[in-house]
Amino acid sequence: MSKLAAGQALSGVTVRDTLSGGPVTVGKGGKVGLYVCGPTVYNHIHIGNSRVHLFWDVVARYLRSRGYDVKFVWNITDIEDKIIAKAGAEGVTWQEIVRRYTDSFHERLALLNVGLPDVEPKATEHIPEMIQTIKDLVLNGLAYPAENGDVYYAVGSYPAYGELSNQRPSEMRDTEKGDTGFKRSHLDFTLWKASRGDPAEPSWESPWGAGRPGWHIECSAMVSKHLPEGADIHGGGTDIRFPHHENELAQSKGAHPEAEFVRAWCHHGMVRMANTDRVSGEATEKMAKSVGNVVDIKAAVEKFGADAIRMWLLQSHYSQPIDYSEAILSEKKRSWERLLRFYAQVQDATSSSRFSDELAEELTVRFDKAMRDDLNTPEAIAAAFDVTGRAGRAVSDGAERTEFGSLATALGDLLGTLGFDLSAESGMEYDGVRVQGRDALEVGEDILRLAVERRNAREARDFATSDRLRDRLAASGWAVEDTSEGPVLRRR
Structure with a gap:
């Protein structure tokens, strides 16, 4: 603390x-x-x-x-x-x-x-x-x-x-x-x-x-x-x-x-089923056993993971109703994995730059302010995305990941306190591409996009493009294996 x-x-x-x-x-x-x-x-x-x-x-x-x-x-x-x-x-x-x-x-x-x-x-x-x-x-x-x-x-x-x-x-x-x-x-x-x-x-x-x-x-x-x-x-x-x-x-x-x-x-607020068949797209039906439109927790965890469900529930203020659909949960899963990948990249940092200290202090202030003001978990999570987004851009511009130790500590405090699992040992899935184990914490958005493009090319039987994208992945240190359950990405 x-x-x-x-x-x-x-x-x-x-x-x-x-x-x-x-x-x-x-x-x-x-x-x-x-x-x-x-x-x-x-x-x-x-x-x-x-x-x-x-x-x-x-x-x-x-x-x-x-x-x-x-x-x-x-x-x-x-x-x-x-x-x-x-x-x-x-x-x-x-x-x-x-x-x-x-x-x-x-x-x-x-x-x-x-x-x-x-x-x-x-x-x-x-x-x-x-x-x-x-x-x-x-x-x-x-x-x-x-x-x-x-x-x-x-x-x-x-x-x-x-x-x-x-x-x-x-x-x-x-x-x-x-x-x-x-x-x-x-x-x-x-x-x-x-x-x-x-x-x-x-x-x-x-x-x-x-x-x-x-x-x-x-x-x-x-x-x-x-x-x-x-x-x-x-x-x-x-x-x-x-x-x-x-x-x-x-x-x-x-x-x-x-x-x-x-x-x-x-x-x-109540959880509602997103009614995608309606022209308005509004969700108006409460999820309830009496209605028969419930979603089993076991099935949801197996499909999306517990942290995607947690992100979905906490990104809405507790007092407001919240809509459920598989598309919404898939988006929350990607959002969580983006935060987790950044945390994994900096969690072993050995020092803290002045920029890291400033971001860490800002994150802590915003986290506590949000929670002390009507337990506002959406604002707390928004602060995490904002701060890590700025840190990520700094890394892309040449800042060393090893200099973000204080930010890693503040981010770990926020995510751990909100109940997220920071280990991700089981890997993650991104738009149909599976990344196993600890590799999931290191893969970047650019590599994931290449893997998804390759999968799409292969499904379209455009094997020339598929092979070219495989070579680009290999040059970046990543291998992709095509399995019966879809492509699996791993470190070479």
Whole structure:
């Protein structure tokens, strides 16, 4: 960490709070409590689901790299209607569904180089805390037991309901399906579901009889237990701002009005499928399991690599929606490889010129400024491309690569903190041309263009041009081998 970064470490990070609509600075005392809503484990997460986990993992990495004491929590919803339905459809226990898809969740995060949080609590491990929160709500007059054994939150008893999602209760929709005839209002939501006697459904004893918790209550209980001073930042998708986060806020403030629940709410935009068939070219369809247009993480990593996915997700501001297509991912893959090749060329530099020191200082300043201003990863990455572009031009004009040691350190800090893999031992692919192992870190854009031109000539059966380009590559120290999977470029 540079002296600049160290000096700024405790000055706080400013984020835009969804509730107030304005900036909120957190971490001034050097500590940050971060809570993010995790998955309901009834299916594999897809590439759209991964945005929230990858982004907040980056935030935790950044804060820790700058000296903050971070406690990072995300939950696992391991009891919910979708889990029970999946178990029934497959004829297995709900515990088997939970085990399978929790393992799958962790496996797919590992493929993306996303680390796990400090605490990953499960809903079923916090039944006593949820029951106590419900008891507090009933005592405070914000919840009521119904004749059917359910317990409901009385939305009309909480005047601030709707502020987080910027809605009036009179305009809200009913968000719960099924038998709601025991509610006082259609907007009231379930805190405790009474057991209906189905042996396949789990249940726990409570003051209101056997049953299980509703979905929303778990996060209120978990924040209270694991971040007793409140969450500095509560993250999640815009799709659960209402009703989930709205209900969380109402529950927590209703049960413990004297306590600070969340200092800043941060919601990330949805991943959308790029609709290339439309004349406008706009992407308007949300990626979702219910729609059936999801992209499997394993397949995406195999085709594009984890770092291309990371570049795609981080080059858009977390609060904005982001479009997915194979063309977009291919472009992000090339962008990442361009940065990686420059880093590889200077990472073993033995000295630092004045120009290198200036660029390194600029990169560090811009990186920290971007991240401290609403966690602006696109601006941070733009700074990396700008600075390395100027350094690359200097090298082309005769500057020695060995004199960029300070820039290599600053660039490595930025890329490593953002979670990119700086080894690239597996090589890379450029427009159909494969470059293996460490050679991928040394090949230049001019050599890659020649290799692509040769491939195109060979596919067009223009063998004279193909042979001429092969000779030019050989003269530059590169050999190309034609394989069943396409041309492979390597050092001679």
